[in-house]
Amino acid sequence: MDYDCIVIGGGHAGIEASLAVSRMGFSCLLITQNPDRIGVLSCNPAVGGLSKSNLVREVDALGGEMAKLTDKTMIQYRVLNRSRGPAVQAPRVQTDKHAYQAEARIALETQTGLSIFMDTVVDLMTIDDASGAAVSGVVTQRGHRISAKTVILASGTFMDGKIFIGEYDARQGRLGEEAAIGLGQNLRQRGFPVGRLKTGTPARVTSNSVNYSVMERQDGERAAPFTFDSSPETLAAVAARPQLPCWITYTCEATHDIIRRHIHRSPMFGGKIIGAGARYCPSIEDKVMRFPERTRHHVFVEPEGLTVNEVYLNGLSSSLPEDVQAEFLHSIKGLEEVVIVRPAYAVEYDYIDPVDLYPSLESKRLAGFFTAGQTNGTSGYEEAAAQGLMAGINAALKMRGLEPLVLTRAESYIGVLIDDLTTKGTKEPYRMFTSRAEHRLLLRHDTADTRLTPKARELSLISDERWERFQDKLRGLQQIQELIKGVKNPALLHFEDALTQFPELLSLPEEWVERVCLDIKYAGYIEKENRAAAKLAKIDAVKLPSTIDYSQVTGLSAEAKEKLKTIRPLTIGQASRIPGIRQGDIALLMILTRK
Ligand SMILES: Cc1cc2nc3c(=O)[nH]c(=O)nc-3n(C[C@H](O)[C@H](O)[C@H](O)COP(=O)(O)OP(=O)(O)OC[C@H]3O[C@@H](n4cnc5c(N)ncnc54)[C@H](O)[C@@H]3O)c2cc1C
Numbered sequence: 001m002d003y004d005c006i007v008i009g010g011g012h013a014g015i016e017a018s019l020a021v022s023r024m025g026f027s028c029l030l031i032t033q034n035p036d037r038i039g040v041l042s043c044n045p046a047v048g049g050l051s052k053s054n055l056v057r058e059v060d061a062l063g064g065e066m067a068k069l070t071d072k073t074m075i076q077y078r079v080l081n082r083s084r085g086p087a088v089q090a091p092r093v094q095t096d097k098h099a100y101q102a103e104a105r106i107a108l109e110t111q112t113g114l115s116i117f118m119d120t121v122v123d124l125m126t127i128d129d130a131s132g133a134a135v136s137g138v139v140t141q142r143g144h145r146i147s148a149k150t151v152i153l154a155s156g157t158f159m160d161g162k163i164f165i166g167e168y169d170a171r172q173g174r175l176g177e178e179a180a181i182g183l184g185q186n187l188r189q190r191g192f193p194v195g196r197l198k199t200g201t202p203a204r205v206t207s208n209s210v211n212y213s214v215m216e217r218q219d220g221e222r223a224a225p226f227t228f229d230s231s232p233e234t235l236a237a238v239a240a241r242p243q244l245p246c247w248i249t250y251t252c253e254a255t256h257d258i259i260r261r262h263i264h265r266s267p268m269f270g271g272k273i274i275g276a277g278a279r280y281c282p283s284i285e286d287k288v289m290r291f292p293e294r295t296r297h298h299v300f301v302e303p304e305g306l307t308v309n310e311v312y313l314n315g316l317s318s319s320l321p322e323d324v325q326a327e328f329l330h331s332i333k334g335l336e337e338v339v340i341v342r343p344a345y346a347v348e349y350d351y352i353d354p355v356d357l358y359p360s361l362e363s364k365r366l367a368g369f370f371t372a373g374q375t376n377g378t379s380g381y382e383e384a385a386a387q388g389l390m391a392g393i394n395a396a397l398k399m400r401g402l403e404p405l406v407l408t409r410a411e412s413y414i415g416v417l418i419d420d421l422t423t424k425g426t427k428e429p430y431r432m433f434t435s436r437a438e439h440r441l442l443l444r445h446d447t448a449d450t451r452l453t454p455k456a457r458e459l460s461l462i463s464d465e466r467w468e469r470f471q472d473k474l475r476g477l478q479q480i481q482e483l484i485k486g487v488k489n490p491a492l493l494h495f496e497d498a499l500t501q502f503p504e505l506l507s508l509p510e511e512w513v514e515r516v517c518l519d520i521k522y523a524g525y526i527e528k529e530n531r532a533a534a535k536l537a538k539i540d541a542v543k544l545p546s547t548i549d550y551s552q553v554t555g556l557s558a559e560a561k562e563k564l565k566t567i568r569p570l571t572i573g574q575a576s577r578i579p580g581i582r583q584g585d586i587a588l589l590m591i592l593t594r595k
Contacts, residue, residue: 015107
């Protein structure tokens with residue numbers, strides 16, 4: 001064998017996957033089309049936000065890299081929903097896109113056991129033996145045949161990618177970057193359920209052509225690290241990061257008129273694009289056509305870095321022709337004179353329907369083959385990183401001959417993400433939302449380390465020094481709890497009051513005190529959630545044997561038979577979450593498992 005594992009693609013999923021595999025002691029080759037494009041933030045260079053920040057912190061708690069890369073490169077820090085409940089508050093960080101790429105590359109290049117190779121994978125190598133089909137390596141465009149025990153596919157928007165700008169289209173995965181041609185077709189031929197999805201991005205314009213004086217200014221706030229592993233050096237580095245403002249302006253009736261007049265030239269509306277797009281992330285032409293009553297839409301003008309003169313026009317994603325883009329941009333207050341550096345465009349690409357995967361992210365039809373990120377029908381850096389990390393961990397666990405790590409919906413957003421994907425599949429780009437997590441009070445971003453770091457330590461993803469710092473924190477939390485428990489009505493104690501009442505707390509990090517105050521304040525709700533989660537855990541513990549022939553189970557509805565045959569759930573809990581499976585079907589399965 002040439003390598004223990006091959007990871008295909010150096011995007012956010014591939015970065016986490018290859019680091020996890022090599023940190024767990026296996027040799028790993030990351031094959032990517034262009035090493036200079038590792039860690040590109042294809043769309044907005046912002047990390048975190050609602051529910052996505054929970055994913056980033058969970059990735060960090062499990063020993064992943066995304067939070068650290070974000071901390072090192074932040075140019076604006078804000079907490080969204082500060083005035084609302086703790087379960088929906090979320091840090092969001094604008095990063096310097098070039099610095100982010102550079103840091104990602106350093107992380108990979110300094111990792112023992114990890115090599116990078118520039119090529120494009122066009123096919124898989126497989127073997128068939130008594131236990132079924134298994135992956136044995138990859139074939140590349142330049143004709144290399146490289147063997148490995150496991151392969152992780154993280155091809156993002158590149159598998160047979162095609163970009164659209166009005167009448168123009170090209171076989172690219174991102175503007176100016178060649179698509180990865182061949183692999184999608186070969187996977188189709190091997191019987192994988194490969195479909196088409198699409199996403200889009202707005203234009204980038206020169207910062208010095210924007211008239212900021214007529215826009216609303218949005219400043220960042222005092223920065224805090226994303227990573228839980230906040231050594232004094234990290235804290236100092238984050239505090240020293242420069243903070244840039246973002247700016248807000250609006251489209252107007254004139255903008256909407258221009259778009260309506262040219263809508264027939266949009267590849268989306270003209271039917272040129274067949275892939276489904278994300279409803280929650282509509283292009284400006286979608287917004288104008290779907291909500292004709294709206295007289296204006298928000299535009300956030302966001303910096304892309306400290307050294308680039310390009311800014312990102314959040315809210316103006318489009319696939320209209322370039323002349324139309326220029327015309328509608330110039331109708332917007334503050335953008336009257338803007339100079340476009342890169343036009344907005346849409347991209348359509350191949351993805352694999354994730355119901356074809358086990359919850360470990362291993363393929364049901366090809367042992368040792370894992371898929372992660374946009375390839376599995378998701379959208380977003382954080383979703384990609386979370387899957388990449390889990391695919392990496394599970395590929396390594398498989399090579400250790402151990403059971404996979406499957407996180408539950410009650411212990412992590414990662415569990416919600418992967419359970420949703422592998423149980424329900426997706427027909428449009430899937431994005432994480434707070435509302436998808438039924439136990440969101442248990443999944444606050446500030447509790448991710450206590451939920452997950454002990455698991456990562458068992459996997460050897462947490463160093464001795466980090467583990468020691470984590471133990472210190474646990475002792476600190478305990479100490480704070482003891483102090484606060486003693487006050488009258490502890491649930492009413494705000495964390496600022498706690499600091500005044502107990503000056504000894506001033507020597508401990510503020511976020512520890514805040515966290516304990518929240519735990520105490522919401523103790524009743526948390527207890528209730530824990531009970532609900534325990535109920536769910538019971539049915540999730542009942543395993544469904546892989547040998548069940550659902551077509552022979554009398555009493556199951558035809559729809560249930562079909563769905564159970566396709567999805568082959570591993571537990572009664574997973575079966576109960578398949579859309580279309582009824583209470584009666586679950587009762588039958590329960591009887592079957594008892595037999
Ligand atoms: C135009 C556009 C708009 C987007 N808009 C949004 C948005 O609005 N909101 C949002 O959350 N996300 C958006 N995204 C998505 C976001 O960029 C992705 O979700 C995220 O980057 C996915 O990470 P990934 O690791 O799965 O793949 P990517 O970041 O796409 O990385 C894939 C990598 O794999 C390499 N690769 C692919 N195939 C092969 C192969 N066969 N052999 C070797 N290397 C290969 C590619 O070169 C690339 O480096 C957008 C992306 C694009 C391109």
